[in-house]
Amino acid sequence: MARRARWLAIGLLALTAGVLVYRVTAAPATPRAEQPSFRYDVEFPVMHYRDTPRADRVAALESRLSADELRLDGSSPRGYLASLLRALDVDVRSQVLVFSKTSLQAGGIDAATPRAIYFNDDTYVAWVQTAPDFEVASMDATLGPVFHTVGTTPQPAPRFDRQLGRCLQCHDSLTMNGGGVPRFITGSGYTGRSGDLISHEGWILTSHRTPLRSRWGGWFVTGRPGGEAHLGNLIAKDAVSLDHLDEIRVGTLASLDGVLDTSPYPVATSDIVALLVLEHQVTVQNALTRAGWDARMALDRAAGGDATAAAPDRIAEMAEPLVEALLLVGEAPLPNRIAGTSGFAEGFTARGPRDARGRSLRDLDLERRLFRYPLSYLIYSPAFDALPDVLRRQVYRRLVSILRDGDPDPRFARLSAEDRTAILAILTETKPEFAASLSPPAP
Numbered sequence: 001m002a003r004r005a006r007w008l009a010i011g012l013l014a015l016t017a018g019v020l021v022y023r024v025t026a027a028p029a030t031p032r033a034e035q036p037s038f039r040y041d042v043e044f045p046v047m048h049y050r051d052t053p054r055a056d057r058v059a060a061l062e063s064r065l066s067a068d069e070l071r072l073d074g075s076s077p078r079g080y081l082a083s084l085l086r087a088l089d090v091d092v093r094s095q096v097l098v099f100s101k102t103s104l105q106a107g108g109i110d111a112a113t114p115r116a117i118y119f120n121d122d123t124y125v126a127w128v129q130t131a132p133d134f135e136v137a138s139m140d141a142t143l144g145p146v147f148h149t150v151g152t153t154p155q156p157a158p159r160f161d162r163q164l165g166r167c168l169q170c171h172d173s174l175t176m177n178g179g180g181v182p183r184f185i186t187g188s189g190y191t192g193r194s195g196d197l198i199s200h201e202g203w204i205l206t207s208h209r210t211p212l213r214s215r216w217g218g219w220f221v222t223g224r225p226g227g228e229a230h231l232g233n234l235i236a237k238d239a240v241s242l243d244h245l246d247e248i249r250v251g252t253l254a255s256l257d258g259v260l261d262t263s264p265y266p267v268a269t270s271d272i273v274a275l276l277v278l279e280h281q282v283t284v285q286n287a288l289t290r291a292g293w294d295a296r297m298a299l300d301r302a303a304g305g306d307a308t309a310a311a312p313d314r315i316a317e318m319a320e321p322l323v324e325a326l327l328l329v330g331e332a333p334l335p336n337r338i339a340g341t342s343g344f345a346e347g348f349t350a351r352g353p354r355d356a357r358g359r360s361l362r363d364l365d366l367e368r369r370l371f372r373y374p375l376s377y378l379i380y381s382p383a384f385d386a387l388p389d390v391l392r393r394q395v396y397r398r399l400v401s402i403l404r405d406g407d408p409d410p411r412f413a414r415l416s417a418e419d420r421t422a423i424l425a426i427l428t429e430t431k432p433e434f435a436a437s438l439s440p441p442a443p
Helices: 039-043 057-066 081-087 239-248 272-303 312-326 344-349 389-403 417-430 432-437
Strands: 096-098 115-119 123-127 133-140 144-151 160-163
Touching: 057 133, 057 160, 081 123, 081 133, 096 272, 115 272, 144 272, 272 312, 272 344, 272 389, 312 389, 389 417, 389 432, 417 432
Parallel strands: none
Antiparallel strands: 096 115, 115 123, 123 133, 133 144, 144 160
């Protein structure tokens, strides 16, 4: 029973958590003057989360559609899916399949018809075969996660509806407690064939820190089977069966043949490497959002006369969880060689940038750990570059201390001298702003 109580299937990312999706077109909009106070407007007024013009990938696509520079092709059986993925520069090989019925579009989700999720470095698209909407979440450089739906029925000018309200009841890092910020979500648990949860006791969110044997409940997982133990592909019969968990684990499957009909999907995989990258990416993006929101709020308070709000020690405190996420502190080791079969890994690593020796922060290890050079590629992201200057400079100072100056803090002990030297060299060659931070300030 103790094991049974440890997990609850949440099995989804930001686009797929149970309270994400509702259509704003389902009821007349409330006049602005009558709208209740939006929580982030009260707790983080400097962010203007509801009203700030977005600069995310979805906003750019909306502008192109509005200017008639691009049209989405909805003529295929999957509607706009292929066209939407191309327009958002999302690799179809990133497909992962989740069968946990934790969505307001849950009616079409079960082990025979899982939800498909596709992603790139900053945008996520989810598709349920019979659902009325595609769900799209994106990482805005300043606002962090923003959520949208777009109807699957072909129209001359498809509209992206930005979602607030109930989505953020789940996708807020402290939910109803106050002081939270938007977040993406991945998780794991035990799910039956119908897609329903078989246990409602205790649940976890997952990240790159979660041991592999506890990940991917409610997901399908394909790749080259290597004997790794995890919860993927496990369709639980009932709660009693969990008392013999190690006996019913399935592990990675070379193919989903015989498990479900994959012909409705553009590819037949739910790639294990894509799942690993997804969980890492969500971890770092949430750390970027948290640090960015807190720093902007502190700077705003300092400008209003609170001299201690943005003091160096406060900024350093905000930066540290982000530094840990970027360096994959606490990353769960891989038990053996991991290999995907969809081609996602090859496409992911090819995106660079690379130093003069051909090394990249996107190079995968997949034997001991996820990355060969464990510093997140999201240090190149617009969200990182848009952090307040004082916070970004603090992150650079910490990286210099750890990578060049040999910070002995045990949190970073897993980084060998060779790791530190290689990461420092790659970052210096490929991130000019960081390279400039290595030079002493002018007198």
